[in-house]
Amino acid sequence: MKSFRKWWLAALLILCAAVSIVFTHYNDSFYHQTIATVTENTVTKTEAVTDQFNNKDTLYTQQLTAKITNGEKKGDVITLTNQYSDSKGFDNEYEIGHDLFIEKNKLAEKNDIHSYDIVGVKRDVHIVTLLWVFIAVLIAVGRLQGLFSVISLFINAAIVWTIINIYTTYDAYLLILCIVGIFLFTILSLLLVNGFNEKTMTAILSTLVGTFVSLGLAFIVLKLTNEQGMRYEELQFITRPYKTVFMAGLFIGSLGAVMDIAITMSSSLYGLYEKNPAISLKRLAQSGREIGKDIMGTMTNILFFAYVSGSIPMLLLYFKNQSAFGYTLSINLSLELVRALVGGIGIVLAIPISLVIVLFFIKRKQAIR
Amino acid sequence: MNIIIVLAIILAICMLIIGGKKGLRSFIALFLNFIVVIVLLFFMNVPQFNPILLTFIACIVVSIINLFYINEVNPMTKIAFVSTLATTGFLVVLIWLFTKSSLIQGFGEEETEELSMMSLHIGLDFQQIVISVIIMSTIGAITDAAIAIASPMREMLTLHPEATRKQLFDFGMHIGRDIIGTSANTLFFAFFGSYLALLIWFNDLSYSLGEIVNSKIFSSELITICCAGIGVTLVIPITAFIASYFLKDTKEETHLS
Numbered sequence: 001m002k003s004f005r006k007w008w009l010a011a012l013l014i015l016c017a018a019v020s021i022v023f024t025h026y027n028d029s030f031y032h033q034t035i036a037t038v039t040e041n042t043v044t045k046t047e048a049v050t051d052q053f054n055n056k057d058t059l060y061t062q063q064l065t066a067k068i069t070n071g072e073k074k075g076d077v078i079t080l081t082n083q084y085s086d087s088k089g090f091d092n093e094y095e096i097g098h099d100l101f102i103e104k105n106k107l108a109e110k111n112d113i114h115s116y117d118i119v120g121v122k123r124d125v126h127i128v129t130l131l132w133v134f135i136a137v138l139i140a141v142g143r144l145q146g147l148f149s150v151i152s153l154f155i156n157a158a159i160v161w162t163i164i165n166i167y168t169t170y171d172a173y174l175l176i177l178c179i180v181g182i183f184l185f186t187i188l189s190l191l192l193v194n195g196f197n198e199k200t201m202t203a204i205l206s207t208l209v210g211t212f213v214s215l216g217l218a219f220i221v222l223k224l225t226n227e228q229g230m231r232y233e234e235l236q237f238i239t240r241p242y243k244t245v246f247m248a249g250l251f252i253g254s255l256g257a258v259m260d261i262a263i264t265m266s267s268s269l270y271g272l273y274e275k276n277p278a279i280s281l282k283r284l285a286q287s288g289r290e291i292g293k294d295i296m297g298t299m300t301n302i303l304f305f306a307y308v309s310g311s312i313p314m315l316l317l318y319f320k321n322q323s324a325f326g327y328t329l330s331i332n333l334s335l336e337l338v339r340a341l342v343g344g345i346g347i348v349l350a351i352p353i354s355l356v357i358v359l360f361f362i363k364r365k366q367a368i369r
Numbered sequence: 370m371n372i373i374i375v376l377a378i379i380l381a382i383c384m385l386i387i388g389g390k391k392g393l394r395s396f397i398a399l400f401l402n403f404i405v406v407i408v409l410l411f412f413m414n415v416p417q418f419n420p421i422l423l424t425f426i427a428c429i430v431v432s433i434i435n436l437f438y439i440n441e442v443n444p445m446t447k448i449a450f451v452s453t454l455a456t457t458g459f460l461v462v463l464i465w466l467f468t469k470s471s472l473i474q475g476f477g478e479e480e481t482e483e484l485s486m487m488s489l490h491i492g493l494d495f496q497q498i499v500i501s502v503i504i505m506s507t508i509g510a511i512t513d514a515a516i517a518i519a520s521p522m523r524e525m526l527t528l529h530p531e532a533t534r535k536q537l538f539d540f541g542m543h544i545g546r547d548i549i550g551t552s553a554n555t556l557f558f559a560f561f562g563s564y565l566a567l568l569i570w571f572n573d574l575s576y577s578l579g580e581i582v583n584s585k586i587f588s589s590e591l592i593t594i595c596c597a598g599i600g601v602t603l604v605i606p607i608t609a610f611i612a613s614y615f616l617k618d619t620k621e622e623t624h625l626s
Contacts, residue, residue: 126467237566305506
């Protein structure tokens with residue numbers, strides 16, 4: 001019966017995947033924008049360029065033939081011109097089979113010439129395909145736990161999206177929304193990942209205490225140092241108070257890592273206790289400290305790389321434009337480093353906090369026995 | 370005083386108090402990894418070097434720091450090392466397939482203003498650099514998962530030397546399933562936190578669903594999240610397989626000798 005249900009579930013997921021991938025292949029008529037598929041591609045001009053910093057690049061002009069796939073002009077064959085460079089930082093090299101969003105060139109229209117401009121790339125097919133590959137890998141490796149982590153990911157994404165929606169429509173207090181969000185994230189993710197039991201309860205409590213203690217500490221440091229050395233330039237594209245947005249991101253960013261620590265500590269300590277219920281608290285505390293030492297190094301590194309790597313393209317661009325080294329680092333890395341360090345402090349503080357909370361509950365249990 | 374220095378000092382003190390000698394080593398490792406990133410940037414600056422190859426070398430150095438320096442050189446960390454590199458190699462191919470077709474390289478619309486003064490034709494291939502970025506953002510999580518699986522597998526073999534290769538592999542997968550949710554979560558929340566500003570920006574522009582899904586920034590975020598998730602998941606069977614293969618092998622050898 002159970003395996004029967006399992007096959008049904010697998011079949012259902014495969015069906016969903018197939019339907020959604022096929023749909024994104026043929027959904028052109030659902031778009032308001034005009035879409036065209038590239039059918040031919042010739043490079044008409046190649047030009048070597050050198051900029052004022054002596055960086056060498058090559059510019060290409062490509063002539064594309066494309067077929068419109070939706071709207072009134074469906075089936076029309078048009079030609080498009082595109083310029084791209086070897087570096088492709090802001091341009092794209094289009095190849096046969098790429099789907100492009102196009103728009104009529106307004107200026108040419110006035111002169112009664114029909115010509116189109118490329119305004120974007122249709123990426124939905126790749127996004128949906130990759131999403132299903134990801135879900136398939138998670139479930140194939142993790143089975144039920146994999147399925148639960150997929151579900152928990154989608155729930156968390158939905159919560160993030162809701163928080164942002166409430167914030168942007170009602171202009172509500174973002175930090176308060178995030179605090180509510182932290183409670184929801186923690187409780188839902190840990191319940192989904194670990195099930196409803198005492199281990200999960202202590203992990204939830206440890207995560208919440210750990211997160212708020214480390215954020216409180218970060219907040220004090222931010223105030224005391226007057227945020228000296230923080231460069232918010234990267235965030236200035238948003239038309240909202242970017243410091244608040246940064247704080248909110250800080251709240252959410254380290255949560256996953258603190259949860260990881262809390263669940264590792266409580267699972268392993270409860271595991272030791274269940275093996276030997278008469279174990280002394282002193283012995284448990286010692287094991288807890290050893291486990292903590294083992295996980296703190298790699299965990300802080302996870303956050304470091306997750307945050308800092310995203311800045312690599314921008315750092316390279318600054319270097320190539322001969323910006324000063326220190327200036328480039330501070331303008332592009334200060335926020336990421338603050339995130340990584342605050343997250344790291346959260347991880348390290350979560351270790352003794354989880355330890356104390358777990359020991360408290362085990363002590364109570366032992367007293368009842 | 371500069372906030373980054375203050376925070377770094379606080380972190381160092383916390384790690385030293387709570388982690389002792391190993392805590393201090395962990396902090397030094399973090400600092401070394403920072404230097405690895407900076408050195409990587411210097412080499413990537415040279416157009417003649419292949420960024421993916423450079424990233425792979427950086428991954429080797431990072432794994433050496435995270436596995437052999439924080440811990441020590443032993444069969445367990447060696448297995449974690451080989452598994453990390455195998456997973457990274459596999460991930461490069463996957464990311465290459467998806468980034469090539471979805472054209473997410475380079476800079477997004479939100480950065481146009483900031484970059485208007487800059488020369489953009491700098492001769493570096495951003496289509497390869499985006500692969501480096503995704504690999505580098507996952508490498509910490511991959512080494513973490515590899516060691517988290519390899520280490521209990523060795524304990525298991527010490528307790529039950531008679532365990533078969535298949536049993537050992539199943540045990541590794543079992544451990545892996547326990548950590549799959551939390552290690553994926555760690556990465557996701559980190560990404561959610563740093564993408565928050567972008568998501569707010571999207572909301573303010575009131576883009577339609579179609580516009581959001583097809584935009585460069587959103588797709589590149591989603592592709593990063595999915596590839597990172599696939600990386601921390603795939604490291605589980607890879608480590609379980611390599612560990613069951615090598616641990617059992619060395620065990621038999623010592624029996625014979």
